[in-house]
Amino acid sequence: MTVQxxxxxxxxxxxxxxxxxHQCIGCRRVAFPPxxxxxxxxxxxxxDLEELVLEAQGTVRAVATVHRHHQPSPATPFTVAxxxxxxxxxxxxxxxxAGVSVGTEVEGVLVQxxxxxEGNILVDLQFxxxx
Amino acid sequence: MNETNVLRDSPVYVxxxxxxxxxxxxxxxxxxxxLTAARSALSDAGITWPDVEAAYTGTALLxxxxxxxMLSRLGATGIPMTQVENASASxxxxxxxxxxxxxxxxxxxxxxxxxDKPRGGLGAAxxxxxxxxxxxxxxxxxxxxALLASEYMxxxxxxxxxVAKVALxxxxxGASNQYAQRQKVRTLDEILAEPISGAMTRLQCCPVxxxxxxxxxxxxDGIRRLHLDRSRAxxxxxxVTRTEGLYDAGVGIDAALTAETGSAAFDQAGLEPSxxxxxxxxxxxxxxxxxxxxALGLCSPGEAASLIESGEFDLGGRCALSPxxxxxxxxxxxxPTGTGQVVEVTRQLRGEAGSRQHPGAQxxxxxxxGIGAVCVVHLLVSD
Numbered sequence: 001m002t003v004q005x006x007x008x009x010x011x012x013x014x015x016x017x018x019x020x021x022h023q024c025i026g027c028r029r030v031a032f033p034p035x036x037x038x039x040x041x042x043x044x045x046x047x048d049l050e051e052l053v054l055e056a057q058g059t060v061r062a063v064a065t066v067h068r069h070h071q072p073s074p075a076t077p078f079t080v081a082x083x084x085x086x087x088x089x090x091x092x093x094x095x096x097x098a099g100v101s102v103g104t105e106v107e108g109v110l111v112q113x114x115x116x117x118e119g120n121i122l123v124d125l126q127f128x129x130x131x
Numbered sequence: 132m133n134e135t136n137v138l139r140d141s142p143v144y145v146x147x148x149x150x151x152x153x154x155x156x157x158x159x160x161x162x163x164x165x166l167t168a169a170r171s172a173l174s175d176a177g178i179t180w181p182d183v184e185a186a187y188t189g190t191a192l193l194x195x196x197x198x199x200x201m202l203s204r205l206g207a208t209g210i211p212m213t214q215v216e217n218a219s220a221s222x223x224x225x226x227x228x229x230x231x232x233x234x235x236x237x238x239x240x241x242x243x244x245x246x247d248k249p250r251g252g253l254g255a256a257x258x259x260x261x262x263x264x265x266x267x268x269x270x271x272x273x274x275x276x277a278l279l280a281s282e283y284m285x286x287x288x289x290x291x292x293x294v295a296k297v298a299l300x301x302x303x304x305g306a307s308n309q310y311a312q313r314q315k316v317r318t319l320d321e322i323l324a325e326p327i328s329g330a331m332t333r334l335q336c337c338p339v340x341x342x343x344x345x346x347x348x349x350x351x352d353g354i355r356r357l358h359l360d361r362s363r364a365x366x367x368x369x370x371v372t373r374t375e376g377l378y379d380a381g382v383g384i385d386a387a388l389t390a391e392t393g394s395a396a397f398d399q400a401g402l403e404p405s406x407x408x409x410x411x412x413x414x415x416x417x418x419x420x421x422x423x424x425x426a427l428g429l430c431s432p433g434e435a436a437s438l439i440e441s442g443e444f445d446l447g448g449r450c451a452l453s454p455x456x457x458x459x460x461x462x463x464x465x466x467p468t469g470t471g472q473v474v475e476v477t478r479q480l481r482g483e484a485g486s487r488q489h490p491g492a493q494x495x496x497x498x499x500x501g502i503g504a505v506c507v508v509h510l511l512v513s514d
Binding site for chain 1: 261262263264265266267268269270271273274277278279280281282285326327328329330331377380381
């Protein structure tokens, strides 16, 4: 049995979980998601992009509950938020539980996404109201 | 020589327009759709196919090589034909290429066509770029715009009912447009029913169907040589294409890109936002019309919702916003959409829009954004 992140390049499965971004050593630009090709500001190649650890916490800038979806997962209704991370970048992620509105402080939590027949588990990052 | 000087020194005019109605996917082939629009545009211009020296086909979904099999049925004249793909702005880019070709002096008469038929999914290249994101699979376009609506409503104290009034207006305009996919006046209750994502309901999201739109553009020499009706010619005063730059974290890219592109277009034409009488914008989702009206400088940030509510953007109001019904009612068949905007604005500037005519329309604007992100703005003037 293994536990893996759905997006292993974006996450470290610690407690609390960590989000991975990058910082360009050429122009110091911080970005998320980490880019496999190069810096969008100064054009430095990927070798010049350093991994940057971002705390999975921030403030909700926008929120929407989704009622129609083209795939069975995530099951509707589910809620998505735009989150301003304390480390700078702005991300979008699913929020778990109630009580999330614009201005809410939220934190990341690992949620079991899929479990296959062998018991291998895929986990994904969602956000909830900060405890 | 920069683009500004090209259009000033070598004016380019829209001389013919044609459409095939936007509609749900049917058994009609794209060839039939495209030929209907093209024949209509040639007839409107009062020219024949051998007068046309080049053709650009805006299409995002048909696959490679769509032009010749279609346009050769007007006569296999052997002229250069090129497909143009720029996501939702493909049709706008076909007009931009045709305009550039005429302005450059290579041709005097060029056809810009937009044609598409929907198929499962959009097949957008960015999703194949190998760049993962946390929200992949959960945030599709309607949720991207539902999130922008959430932020806008919170920031400006605007209600979901006010945003829905964009769709109320556009469905009303579309109801008198024989080429619109949706031709029904709706009540606010109908528009607010059937939630899709956040504040966006079914009738605040555009239908993606099939259709075609065609525009013939010509130079001064072309108009003279072919004895075209100069009084119905509409001048393209600006043609600007830009792609997304780097904006501060959290800045809405669609509106920021629109502001840059619009500003460059106004500079190119020597016009101001307050000069605009009619405009068609990329209102794929109701919230977008508010964002773009503000980004294009028609009003201050946060002001568009109350101006829509008070009728300032109605036909007959301060300026007519989405007179065709916009993407929300006329529809968004992808390839044709941007070309169709030029058709509608030309019709308005000629004074030939019938029951949808905005009184005294002399200056118009078309605006599309597309996945990428790209933005294309044209300014049209009836001299």
